[in-house]
Amino acid sequence: MQSKFLLHLLALLLLVSNVWSVSAQDPRADAAYKEGEATFKGQCASCHAVSKQVVGPALAGIQDRRDAAWINNWVKNSQAVVKSGDPYAVELFNKFNKSIMPAFNLSDKQIDNILTYVKVEVENPVAAAPAAAAPAEGGGVSNNMTLFLAIITFILLAVMLVLSRVTGSLNKLVKEKAGQLVPDSYSWMSILFSKKALAFLTLVAFILLGYATVEQAQSLGRQQNYAPVQPIKFSHKIHAGINKIDCQYCHSGASKGKSAVIPGPSLCMNCHKAIKEGPVYGKEEIGKIYAATGWNPDSMKYLNPPQPIEWVRIHNLPDHVYFNHSQHVKAGNVKCQTCHGEVQEMDLLKQHATLGMGWCVNCHRQTEVNFSGNNFYKDYEILHDKLKNDDISKVTVSDIGGLECQKCHY
Ligand code: HEC
Ligand code: HEC
Ligand code: HEC
Ligand code: HEC
Ligand code: HEC
Ligand code: HEC
Numbered sequence: 001m002q003s004k005f006l007l008h009l010l011a012l013l014l015l016v017s018n019v020w021s022v023s024a025q026d027p028r029a030d031a032a033y034k035e036g037e038a039t040f041k042g043q044c045a046s047c048h049a050v051s052k053q054v055v056g057p058a059l060a061g062i063q064d065r066r067d068a069a070w071i072n073n074w075v076k077n078s079q080a081v082v083k084s085g086d087p088y089a090v091e092l093f094n095k096f097n098k099s100i101m102p103a104f105n106l107s108d109k110q111i112d113n114i115l116t117y118v119k120v121e122v123e124n125p126v127a128a129a130p131a132a133a134a135p136a137e138g139g140g141v142s143n144n145m146t147l148f149l150a151i152i153t154f155i156l157l158a159v160m161l162v163l164s165r166v167t168g169s170l171n172k173l174v175k176e177k178a179g180q181l182v183p184d185s186y187s188w189m190s191i192l193f194s195k196k197a198l199a200f201l202t203l204v205a206f207i208l209l210g211y212a213t214v215e216q217a218q219s220l221g222r223q224q225n226y227a228p229v230q231p232i233k234f235s236h237k238i239h240a241g242i243n244k245i246d247c248q249y250c251h252s253g254a255s256k257g258k259s260a261v262i263p264g265p266s267l268c269m270n271c272h273k274a275i276k277e278g279p280v281y282g283k284e285e286i287g288k289i290y291a292a293t294g295w296n297p298d299s300m301k302y303l304n305p306p307q308p309i310e311w312v313r314i315h316n317l318p319d320h321v322y323f324n325h326s327q328h329v330k331a332g333n334v335k336c337q338t339c340h341g342e343v344q345e346m347d348l349l350k351q352h353a354t355l356g357m358g359w360c361v362n363c364h365r366q367t368e369v370n371f372s373g374n375n376f377y378k379d380y381e382i383l384h385d386k387l388k389n390d391d392i393s394k395v396t397v398s399d400i401g402g403l404e405c406q407k408c409h410y
Contacts, residue, residue: 027120036117039110045227046347047101050121054229054348056101057092060122063115068108075111077103099280154205161198227350228312232288233281241344247336255330258323262311265292273300314351320409332397333370357408364402369395 027033040048047055062071066088074081074089078101081089093099106114239245248254253261268289276297277283290297294304317323328334337343341352353359371384380400386392401407 027124030116030120032113032116033120035110036113036115039106040114040117043104043106044114050118051125055099055233056096059118062118068112068115071115072108072111074101075104075106075114079103097281097284151205151208154201154208158198158201158205161201165198223314223316223351224354225350225352226314227348228314229348230312231310233285233348235280235347236343236349237345237347238279247343254325254336257326260325265289265306265309269293269295314349315355317355322408322410332367334367360408361403364397367397369397369400371395 044059048057048059051058051060066074070081070086070088078089078093080103082093239250240247250263250267251260252263253259272286272289273295276286278286288309289295291304292307292309294302294306296303328339329336339353341350343349369380371380371387380395383392383395383399387395396402
């Protein structure tokens with residue numbers, strides 16, 4: 001009886017370890033995948049997604065549509081391929097309203113890695129990441145998978161151990177009933193199945209389970225890297241990067257109040273009455289500003305009723321958190337890029353930080369308050385004097401109350 005059970009136990013363990021090894025061969029752990037992912041996210045993701053059309057076509061299945069040589073030529077200089085008269089390229093170019101894909105200085109190997117990344121993504125779809133955002137950190141999802149398998153394994157083991165104890169005791173009872181004397185054995189089996197071992201295993205399982213739940217709960221509602229497609233293909237790179245327009249020319253609220261403010265279409269018209277064509281989309285996208293303001297570019301008059309542009313909101317703190325831009329931008333002198341990343345390089349804007357509580361609190365612990373020429377800190381003159389007299393070496397945001405709950409929570 002006991003030995004038969006052992007056999008079953010062994011079989012189950014084998015099964016579990018099989019599942020385990022499958023998860024160990026995670027294709028996302030591959031170096032080619034990782035390099036491809038990095039290049040793709042850095043250089044292609046502003047226009048391409050794997051399985052949906054963004055600015056350019058979805059790249060899923062590209063290796064079935066075109067051979068490697070074609071793809072390499074295309075990525076290195078797509079316009080050269082179009083101009084060579086290649087019928088596929090010409091048709092594609094026309095289909096995408098003659099949108100020009102820039103030329104990339106990438107090696108064949110780098111392009112090959114991108115294709116590996118695309119292929120793996122197609123063959124191993126990720127469980128719906130928050131609102132089509134790319135997974136925050138590579139491997140996050142497969143990590144969860146491993147954790148999940150680990151938990152299942154532990155639960156299975158625990159159940160098996162409990163069962164084996166029960167059968168063991170029953171066996172003993174039956175034998176004792178039959179008059180046989182059964183000595184208490186101190187084999188490895190009895191040690192493994194002892195109450196202490198069981199309690200220990202249960203504890204481990206609970207810790208793992210708790211850890212997984214907390215991880216899950218924390219990632220809910222967080223949208224790092226969230227980059228929705230906007231109603232107008234507005235590019236921060238063209239405006240704030242290439243043309244060096246100041247962030248606060250458009251986001252004029254950032255130094256005045258709580259909200260940085262998204263500019264209305266009439267502000268766009270300051271420039272776009274004159275600038276009628278863009279470098280990438282020609283008249284199409286700028287035409288949408290005219291539609292929103294009711295502007296007729298031919299008669300140069302506002303003829304139609306205006307309509308709002310429905311920008312998709314990207315950053316969104318929960319309702320119970322209070323965040324104020326001017327406090328950070330003006331009083332704190334924090335640069336936009338510290339919190340929002342290199343916005344002036346983004347064609348499609350994405351959320352750079354997690355916006356989690358840990359993110360706020362860590363910065364408040366580390367950032368020193370800048371007292372010079374700042375009336376905002378009148379209340380803290382005592383601290384300032386101590387600083388001047390070298391009684392203390394620095395004053396961080398946390399020293400002026402930046403860790404008090406009610407400062408950030410309603
Ligand atoms: C600025 C936007 C933009 C960027 C960045 C971009 N592409 Fe493109 N891509 C396009 C557009 C638009 C097309 C459609 C053809 C056209 O209009 O030229 C396209 C087409 C393609 C095609 C052909 C797809 C098909 O279905 O045949 C491939 C392959 C491709 N891109 C790969 C890449 C790779 C790899 C990168 C990153 C290294 C990249 N692209 C970066 C805009 C872009
Ligand atoms: C010409 C006007 C203009 C300039 C200049 C500009 N922005 Fe924007 N910004 C916009 C518009 C329009 C949107 C909404 C569309 C979008 O998200 O791309 C936006 C969106 C944003 C968002 C996301 C808002 C959300 O929904 O959460 C951030 C963050 C941002 N801008 C930061 C910056 C920073 C930092 C700079 C300077 C480096 C800058 N912007 C320069 C017009 C501008
Ligand atoms: C200390 C970090 C921090 C700095 C510095 C910062 N932001 Fe923000 N920004 C945020 C957070 C957090 C949100 C989300 C606010 C919310 O959901 O209520 C946000 C939201 C936005 C939005 C969306 C609209 C809004 O106000 O809610 C825009 C636009 C924006 N920021 C632009 C800027 C610009 C431009 C600058 C620089 C002048 C800047 N931010 C500096 C953290 C920062
Ligand atoms: C201070 C001037 C200025 C303001 C304000 C401004 N733009 Fe622009 N915009 C430009 C310039 C410059 C270009 C690039 C023209 C070029 O390179 O040919 C441009 C290009 C564009 C393009 C064309 C992109 C392409 O590649 O085809 C779009 C779309 C656009 N802007 C949208 C907007 C929107 C929406 C707003 C208001 C939120 C806005 N702009 C506000 C100066 C401005
Ligand atoms: C990049 C660093 C940084 C990040 C990230 C950051 N802060 Fe701050 N915060 C500062 C600085 C610097 C000050 C000091 C300016 C001042 O005294 O008001 C400050 C001050 C504050 C204050 C006023 C504290 C006081 O005692 O007057 C509040 C409230 C606040 N931040 C909330 C937030 C919230 C909420 C978040 C996250 C959503 C956040 N901050 C993220 C740097 C940061
Ligand atoms: C510097 C700003 C800041 C301070 C100080 C702060 N919080 Fe938060 N807190 C946040 C932000 C931002 C979130 C939203 C986190 C998210 O959405 O992931 C949050 C979320 C929470 C939540 C919801 C659970 C969660 O993690 O989302 C609780 C509960 C909470 N805070 C309690 C507190 C308590 C208690 C204190 C005082 C000891 C405190 N907070 C101090 C910024 C702050």
